[in-house]
Amino acid sequence: MKPYFRNILLAFIIATLLFGTGFWLSNQINDLRLAELRNIQDRIGTDILSLETQFDLLESLSCQNIRENSVLSSELNTLASRLAYTENALGSQNEEVKALKRQYSLLEIKDYLLMQKVSGKCGLKPVFVLYFYSNEGDCNKCETAGHVLTYLRETYPQLRVYSFDYHLDIGALKTLITVNKIEPRLPAFVINGTVHYDLDDAESIEKILPLDKLATSSAPSIEKELL
């Protein structure tokens, strides 16, 4: 065999092995990411369950106790940004991503319900925004809407934004959609119980938000409010 032909074969084999190694390494890194996501979700799940149990056991749970658990919302935000990154890397149709999104949505719903209870008990008036989007190509304005919500989250830290993939197959989410009578006209927003469909910039959302209840990012955060 001529040396150049042998080298062509060898180079092809090595390149294939390197490509395989590259994909394997990348998968390992993605597995680590997924493991961390599961870890955070487990932690949040346990925290929510613990808080709920305390609620059920001790009707007299003080607002001070709740303050200690208010770190939950920032944990949810951490999870959201990691999940979005992973979804972008692995694709929205990846089964692992879908499973994680389902769990995340459940955690969001539980946190939403819990925070409603907390608000009632402690006399707080937080602003809840439920945001429904789709990744299936039937929502042209969803990317822009997501960007607007990022801006709102950073500007008004007390705003409690919960994002849901409208087409995700979970019973609790379907119930939430039914209860709030949300039509498949996306993006859809539920702001303090009222559904809005045609909000496509920050200004129009800010007009609806009760800004008097929301301090901007330079002001003390929710921990202070809960005290």
Next chain:
Amino acid sequence: MNSTFEVVIYIFLFFGLFFEIFLLLTFFEPEAKQRRMKKPNKHFPTVAAIVPCYNEEETIAKTVESLVALEYPQDKLTIVLVDDGSTDRTGRIIDSYGSFPHIKIIHKENGGKHTALNAGIRATETEFVAILDADSFVSRDALKEIMAHFDHERVGAVIAAFSIWNPRSLLEKLQQTEYLLAIAFRHVLSAVNGLSVTPGPLSIFRRQVFEELGTFVPAHDSEDMEMALRMQKAKWHIANAPHARVYTKAPESIAKLIRQRTRWMTGYMRNGFDYREMYGNPHYGALGMLVLPFSTFAILGTIVIFTLTVAQTGKWLWNFFQNALVVPLSFTFHVPSFNFDWFFLPLNTMILLGILAIGILCIRLCAGALLSNTKPSVGMGVVWYLPFYGIVAPIWTIRALRDVVFGIRRSWR
């Protein structure tokens, strides 16, 4: 990211990596090792060094001085300066060397580089003919180094190792990086007789080649490529002398660089078409089976990746502006605080393989500098090499393709 874009990038990345590994493996072949270990021999055959000149008043004197300073017996070396109807002071400058016994001067009407070369070949009877561009300067030992590589009767031409003369600006350093990469590339390809060009900055031919195959032809302003393909087709070998250093003046502006490379690229495409039967033809060994198909594949890759990148960037910019319109400008342009988090490190297959490919490219760059004993002098040229060529190479490639498709002929200068 768009999946079509990803698939295309992976295909070109795979074959790019494959080709780089092939070069690396061949670099360590005994044939390549033997070539780079070659020492100048004691036998000095007669050589005619032909310098075709057309309006080269700025560099011709230095070119001639470098030839005069060559470490080669004077009675064995004839320098032929051919003025191809220059309209500047070139003619007068070369006339000032008329007193040198081994320098011949020819003045002729302008007819193109190939006519000047042929006039020089006809005016001499030496065993070997060296072709040197009038904007290139040879190192003192270049000729001795090159002649040692005519070690077989079928070695019809030997080419030198070229680098940029005194690279100072960033553009020159970028080209220096490119030339250093090419030194190792040519050295390796010569080991498998895969060279497809005998470049103007310095190539030496056995006279028998011209007697057998004829002299230079217009060849779409790329006579150096046409001659190489003609030789390869006739089963002559083209070798490379990696220690024979030649320095050439680099285009000093991006516009001039694009003009030069468009000419090279159209020359490649047109000559490639003229010699299309060599592509994928096992009769022509590594050149036919690997080098020529890969060169075409690289051209295709340059155009496809550039087009997809422009489309992706356009899409990204569109989304950016769409997003910028819905939030205050202060938010769009605020710089987020940076906290290191391994989770967000962009470590995907493409990046990992890209890093590997760049690593192999760096090895090739070092090999080029070491082989030719050239001071790299590349500075930031290394850092900006890929981004710069990633943007400008598609410009001259697309421009050349348009010229070929629409039959556009451009002037040399």
